[in-house]
Every structure is written in structure tokens, then in C-alpha cells.
Amino acid sequence: DTGVSQNxxxxxxxxxxxxxxxxxxxxEHNRLYWYRQTLGQGPEFLTYFQNEAQLEKSRLLSxxxxxxxxxxxxxxxxxxxxxxxxxxxxLCASSLMSLSTGELFFGxxxxxxxx
Amino acid sequence: GQSLEQPSEVTAVEGAIVxxxxxxxTSGFYGLSWYQQHxxxxxxxxxxxxxxxxxxxxRFSSFLSRxxxxxxxxxxxxxxxxxxxxxxxxxxxxxxxxxxxxxxVKP
Numbered sequence: 001d002t003g004v005s006q007n008x009x010x011x012x013x014x015x016x017x018x019x020x021x022x023x024x025x026x027x028e029h030n031r032l033y034w035y036r037q038t039l040g041q042g043p044e045f046l047t048y049f050q051n052e053a054q055l056e057k058s059r060l061l062s063x064x065x066x067x068x069x070x071x072x073x074x075x076x077x078x079x080x081x082x083x084x085x086x087x088x089x090x091l092c093a094s095s096l097m098s099l100s101t102g103e104l105f106f107g108x109x110x111x112x113x114x115x
Numbered sequence: 116g117q118s119l120e121q122p123s124e125v126t127a128v129e130g131a132i133v134x135x136x137x138x139x140x141t142s143g144f145y146g147l148s149w150y151q152q153h154x155x156x157x158x159x160x161x162x163x164x165x166x167x168x169x170x171x172x173x174r175f176s177s178f179l180s181r182x183x184x185x186x187x188x189x190x191x192x193x194x195x196x197x198x199x200x201x202x203x204x205x206x207x208x209x210x211x212x213x214x215x216x217x218x219x220v221k222p
Contacts, residue, residue, distance in 0.1 A: 033209060033210075035212075040214075040215075041214055041215070042202045042214050042215045043158065043210075043212045044212070045209050045210065045211060045212075048208075048209045055208075056209060091157065100165065101163055102145075102146050102147075102148040102160070102163025102164075102165065102206050103148070103163065104148075104150075104158075104160065104210060105160075106157040106158045106159070108156070108157050109157060
């Protein structure tokens with residue numbers, strides 16, 4: 001299966017620790033997105049890349065969050081000094097640059113629990 | 116962020132037809148997408164409207180009216196496996212999602 005891969009699938013950490021999530025998109029996709037989802041809510045946009053360039057970051061996103069896509073392939077999302085409010089599912093998605101089909105391909109997500 | 120409104124929950128019986136509405140306040144998007152998400156699963160793409168009108172994909176159809184700031188997803192011949200959450204999402208090169216509609220299909 002060559003879909004979007006995320007790891008770890010689950011992460012439990014103590015408040016104040018740093019965590020990093022990795023996303024491997026579909027290989028020919030040049031756009032990569034990070035979303036956050038909490039129970040009963042829709043995915044919330046965090047940031048997105050076109051190749052290695054980070055094109056936009058949500059204004060609501062704390063500066064404790066940083067994302068990279070150094071070679072235009074996989075991406076990492078780091079959360080520094082985690083807080084209990086960071087507990088959520090972190091979803092990665094990828095697409096071709098042309099969004100004429102309106103389709104994002106999502107990974108299974110990384111669930112973060114901050115104690 | 117953007118504001119898309121959907122009903123929080125809808126219940127229907129197997130074999131029926133159900134319509135899930137999505138109203139929005141922000142214009143200028145490229146199109147409106149619909150996604151399905153089962154509990155514990157990833158969102159999966161269902162349908163997309165770049166232009167006004169109806170798009171049909173098997174049992175699922177989606178409609179967009181930019182003049183009415185409104186779209187809907189139509190699910191026909193409901194099956195138990197259609198029980199899931201459904202999200203509309205505006206395409207601004209990144210996607211802004213609504214809060215979702217939980218569909219319960221009963222026998």
C-alpha cells in the first residue's frame with residue numbers, strides 16, 4: 001500500500017515534553033498538509049507545504065508548533081512544551097498541486113495524549 | 116478560520132435517502148468537497164463541486180449553489196456501512212472543514 005503513512009500512531013507524553021510526528025505522503029504528491037482533529041470536530045487546518053516550501057501556517061497556531069519538509073518528501077511536525085490542550089489526533093494529508101479534483105489523501109493519524 | 120455549518124446529527128433507515136446540508140459564509144473558494152470518516156478512521160474523499168450544480172458518484176451526489184452559499188451531500192439507498200461522520204470542506208488551496216454531521220443508519 002502506498003498511501004499516506006504517519007507515525008507514531010499513538011503517543012502519550014507528560015506536559016512540558018516535546019513530541020515529533022512524521023508523515024510520509026504519497027510519493028508523487030507535491031502538497032502536504034497537517035491538520036488537528038478533536039473528538040466531535042472537523043479537521044482543523046494547521047499548515048501546508050508545496051514541495052519543501054511551507055506556504056501557510058494557521059494564525060491560530062501557537063509558536064510551539066513547527067513543521068518541516070526538508071527534501072520535499074516526508075514531513076515532521078514538532079510540538080514543544082506540550083500542554084494538555086494539545087491532546088488531539090494529528091492528521092497528515094497529501095495531494096497533487098492541482099486540486100481540480102478537490103481530493104486530499106489522509107493518513108490514519110497520530111493520536112497525542114498529554115498527561 | 117472559515118465558518119461552515121452542518122447539522123450535528125442525522126438519523127435515517129436503511130434503504131432511505133438522506134441529504135446533509137452545508138452552509139457557508141465565506142466566498143471565493145475554488146470548490147466544495149465532501150469527506151466521510153468512520154469512527155477511528157481517516158477522512159476519505161467522496162465528492163467535489165468546483166462549479167454550481169449536481170455531481171453524481173454512484174450512490175453519493177453533491178450539490179453546490181454559490182449564489183445561495185449552500186451545498187449538500189445526498190446519499191441514496193442507505194446502507195448500514197454509511198453510518199459515519201460527513202464533512203464539507205472549502206477549497207482555498209488548503210481546505211477548511213465543517214464540524215461534521217454524524218449519520219446514524221438504522222435497520
